[in-house]
Amino acid sequence: MTIKKIEYMVLWTSLVLCLSGCTRLPSERNDSPKTTLITYPAPESETESKDFSMTVNRKPVFASQVRVSADPINQVWPGHQRTKEQTEMASFAYFDCEGVVSIEIESKRPIETITIRPKSAGISHVLKANKITLSLDQLRKFVVEVNGRHHALHIFANAIEKECGDTMPMVLMSSIARM
Numbered sequence: 001m002t003i004k005k006i007e008y009m010v011l012w013t014s015l016v017l018c019l020s021g022c023t024r025l026p027s028e029r030n031d032s033p034k035t036t037l038i039t040y041p042a043p044e045s046e047t048e049s050k051d052f053s054m055t056v057n058r059k060p061v062f063a064s065q066v067r068v069s070a071d072p073i074n075q076v077w078p079g080h081q082r083t084k085e086q087t088e089m090a091s092f093a094y095f096d097c098e099g100v101v102s103i104e105i106e107s108k109r110p111i112e113t114i115t116i117r118p119k120s121a122g123i124s125h126v127l128k129a130n131k132i133t134l135s136l137d138q139l140r141k142f143v144v145e146v147n148g149r150h151h152a153l154h155i156f157a158n159a160i161e162k163e164c165g166d167t168m169p170m171v172l173m174s175s176i177a178r179m
Helices: 003-019
Strands: 028-031 036-039 052-056 059-061 063-069 087-098 101-107 114-117 125-128 131-136 140-146 153-158
Touching: 036 059, 052 063, 052 087, 052 153, 059 087, 063 153, 101 153, 114 125, 131 140
Parallel strands: 087 153
Antiparallel strands: 028 036, 036 087, 052 059, 052 101, 063 087, 101 131, 114 140, 125 131, 140 153
């Protein structure tokens, strides 16, 4: 197996593990009458984002570095993955919540422009120095682009897993793309 195939397999495995609710152990839980927030520890093998740091309701949320398509139009590449030259590094953060949450994102580079996608979500923000503050009143998956679409921060505000526990078997991955 080539190094590229191993890199993509690790990336897909990491993404699936990050998105599956039962494979993470909560690092911190913040419950109040109106808001429940669960954050997770940094996975051992993940690299911390070089572009962003963030908090949700003043609790640190780990932002990792991930490789994504550099092309804004994602298309099927029959028979093979994109080459490394067609990708770039971005950032990814996730947490589970119910209720309204306040997110503060600090950019490690000067901010000239901000775009939050999808634009149809209408997520408004406040910018002060290199800190972006926004509020979410519902679950969202969105992207914060600072100074253009490259090296963006992908944020997943997920639902809290109600059925996850000792009686539910852990599902690590249902399949890996054939390589």
